[in-house]
Amino acid sequence: DTGVSQDPRHKITKRGQNVTFRCDPISEHNRLYWYRQTLGQGPEFLTYFQNEAQLEKSRLLSDRFSAERPKGSFSTLEIQRTEQGDSAMYLCASSLAGAGRSYEQYFGPGTRLTVT
Amino acid sequence: LAKTTQPISMDSYEGQEVNITCSHNNIATNDYITWYQQFPSQGPRFIIQGYKTKVTNEVASLFIPADRKSSTLSLPRVSLSDTAVYYCLVGGAAGNKLTFGGGTRVLVKP
Numbered sequence: 001d002t003g004v005s006q007d008p009r010h011k012i013t014k015r016g017q018n019v020t021f022r023c024d025p026i027s028e029h030n031r032l033y034w035y036r037q038t039l040g041q042g043p044e045f046l047t048y049f050q051n052e053a054q055l056e057k058s059r060l061l062s063d064r065f066s067a068e069r070p071k072g073s074f075s076t077l078e079i080q081r082t083e084q085g086d087s088a089m090y091l092c093a094s095s096l097a098g099a100g101r102s103y104e105q106y107f108g109p110g111t112r113l114t115v116t
Numbered sequence: 117l118a119k120t121t122q123p124i125s126m127d128s129y130e131g132q133e134v135n136i137t138c139s140h141n142n143i144a145t146n147d148y149i150t151w152y153q154q155f156p157s158q159g160p161r162f163i164i165q166g167y168k169t170k171v172t173n174e175v176a177s178l179f180i181p182a183d184r185k186s187s188t189l190s191l192p193r194v195s196l197s198d199t200a201v202y203y204c205l206v207g208g209a210a211g212n213k214l215t216f217g218g219g220t221r222v223l224v225k226p
Binding site: 004033035041042043044045048056058089091092093103104105106107108109110112 | 148150157158159160161162165203205207213214215216217218219
């Protein structure tokens with residue numbers, strides 16, 4: 001299967017701990033996105049990369065959040081000093097660039113974070 | 117980004133056709149219309165995208181009238197496994213992030 005993969009699938013952590021998630025996009029996709037989804041809501045955009053450059057960050061992405069995409073391949077999302085409000089599903093997606101194409105995004109299965 | 121309005125929920129029965137209409141009155145000239153499907157505890161899945169008139173693929177059809185202020189996703193002969201949340205999104209020309217609304221929860225009954 002050559003789809004988007006995310007690791008881990010589930011993460012339980014205590015408040016105040018740091019966590020890091022990994023996303024491996026579809027290999028030929030140059031764009032990579034992070035979203036967050038809470039129960040009953042649609043996904044919310046966090047940030048996106050084109051190759052290794054981080055081009056946009058949402059206001060939702062506080063200074064406790066950092067994302068990287070070294071070498072334009074996989075990406076990591078780190079949350080420092082986790083809070084209970086960070087509990088959510090973190091989704092990664094990838095796409096090609098270009099008009100219309102960037103809206104055809106392929107999502108991974110997500111990482112469900114629970115902060116206790 | 118253009119705001120979309122779609123029904124909160126719809127019920128249907130196996131074998132029926134399901135049509136979900138999405139309103140997007142302030143759609144921009146360069147915007148595309150894209151639909152996603154999401155099952156519980158999974159990431160959204162791209163279903164179909166169109167700009168005008170009609171688009172059909174192996175999963176669904178997308179009908180877009182000439183004024184493009186609305187669109188209708190048509191799911192032919194649904195099965196129980198089509199029970200999911202369906203999101204209508206508009207944009208894609210200038211923006212890159214997907215802006216999801218609340219979606220339409222479709223329940224297919226036996």
